[in-house]
Every structure is written in structure tokens, then in C-alpha cells.
């Protein structure tokens with residue numbers, strides 16, 4: 001089933017958001033979008049990366065620390081009605097699952113929790129992947145594990161915990177990413193393999209836009225949208241077909 005970026009039926013008001021993994025590229029885009037919306041922003045990043053957030057000085061609160069450190073997360077999410085978490089598979093010490101668990105355990109009970117990952121994460125096993133992605137995941141996963149720098153299985157374990165949770169979560173699954181100016185809110189579908197996603201390309205700035213917009217979109221609660229840029233060929237084909245009344 002296709003789901004494009006329709007306006008949600010229910011909206012909730014967000015005042016203060018915590019961005020976990022704020023110093024990365026996606027994190028910094030999310031800071032910009034959140035500030036544009038007038039949210040108060042608290043950012044968590046590793047101590048060695050605090051300088052990357054200098055351009056936001058005076059506009060956000062920075063909490064330095066590892067994102068799987070429960071005391072750091074407890075302090076950072078206090079008073080936040082939204083938490084945006086960049087889930088990364090770095091290292092072999094269960095960084096992603098530790099981060100996800102800390103957020104699930106310590107965010108306010110009603111908070112909207114939005115997590116990022118890639119298309120390779122499947123909620124129900126119904127995704128149909130291009131062979132190139134399957135090959136990349138196998139090679140990157142095996143080499144990363146061998147060199148002890150990446151643990152893709154831990155990112156899977158992290159999202160499994162989120163899927164099993166009764167919190168108000170959304171897991172946003174990014175396609176291949178590129179830099180460039182915003183093209184607007186990406187389109188999405190429940191499953192990779194949906195023709196609307198075939199172009200497999202999203203601007204990183206728009207990945208951030210989708211994450212931040214999800215905070216106020218209750219239609220995305222307990223969904224794991226796979227996203228794709230709205231100006232890509234596959235999204236445009238779908239939009240053209242919809243105009244002609246042909247889209248499924």
C-alpha cells in the first residue's frame with residue numbers, strides 16, 4: 001500500500017525536543033528543522049563532537065555524552081515531549097540497542113519517539129529488497145563485524161525492541177541518501193518494493209524534515225515508513241498516475 005505525505009488527521013503540539021546523535025549530518029538537519037518550527041532543542045552528542053554544534057551556540061542546549069549512557073539520556077530527555085534518535089550501528093558494544101533502550105525507558109510516558117535507520121531494517125519481513133541492497137548489507141555487515149567497527153545486527157536488535165514497545169514510536173527507514181537542497185517532505189510506504197520507492201534516493205535534509213514532521217503526525221505512530229525523495233522519478237511517476245486516477 002502506498003502512503004504519501006498527506007496531511008495527518010491528528011496533530012499534537014510539541015514544545016521541547018531532544019535530538020540524540022545531534023552532531024552528525026542528519027542530526028544537524030534535524031536541529032535546523034526543529035528550530036524553524038520554534039521548538040526548544042536539547043542535543044546529545046559524544047563529547048569529542050560538541051564543537052560540531054558551535055553554529056547553534058545560544059540556540060540549543062547541548063548535553064555531551066554517549067547516547068547509550070542512561071544518565072546522559074535521563075538528563076537530556078527530561079521535560080521533552082519529542083525525542084528524535086539517530087540509530088547508528090557503530091562499534092560492537094551494542095551502542096544502537098543501548099541507545100534505543102535508554103530512550104524507551106527514560107523518555108516521558110507520552111513523548112513522541114522518532115528513530116532513524118535504513119531500508120535494511122524490516123518490521124514484518126514483507127519488504128522486497130533490490131539485490132544491490134542485499135549485497136551491500138551482507139558485505140558491509142561482514143566486513144564491519146570482522147573489523148569490529150560496525151554491528152548491523154545490533155541495529156536490528158535496537159529496532160526489534162522499539163517494534164515490541166507500546167510507546168508512541170515511529171521508525172523512519174531511509175533510502176540511499178544524498179546532499180542537496182530540500183525537495184520537500186519525502187513520500188513513504190510501509191514496504192520496500194513498493195514502486196513509489198523504486199528510485200531509492202532521498203536528500204538527507206529531507207530525511208531530517210520527515211523525522212521532525214513525524215513528531216506532530218499521529219498517523220505515523222507505530223509505523224515504520226520507508227521513505228524516498230518526492231522529486232525522484234518513482235515518486236513523480238506515482239504522482240502522475242494518481243492525477244490520472246491510475247495509482248493503486
Ligand SMILES: NC(=O)c1ccc[n+]([C@@H]2O[C@H](COP(=O)([O-])OP(=O)(O)OC[C@H]3O[C@@H](n4cnc5c(N)ncnc54)[C@H](OP(=O)(O)O)[C@@H]3O)[C@@H](O)[C@H]2O)c1
Pocket residue numbers: 020021022023024025026027045046048049052086087088089090091095116117118119173174175176177204
Ligand atoms: N548513510 C546512508 O547512506 C544512510 C542510508 C539510509 C539510512 N541511513 C540512516 O541515517 C541515519 C544517519 O546516518 P548518516 O550516515 O547520515 O550519519 P550521520 O548523520 O552523519 O551521523 C552519524 C552519527 O553516528 C555517530 N558516530 C559516528 N561514529 C561513531 C562511533 N564510532 N561511535 C558512536 N557514534 C558514532 C555520529 O556522532 P559524532 O558526530 O559524535 O561522530 C553521528 O551522531 C542513521 O540512522 C542511518 O542508519 C543512512
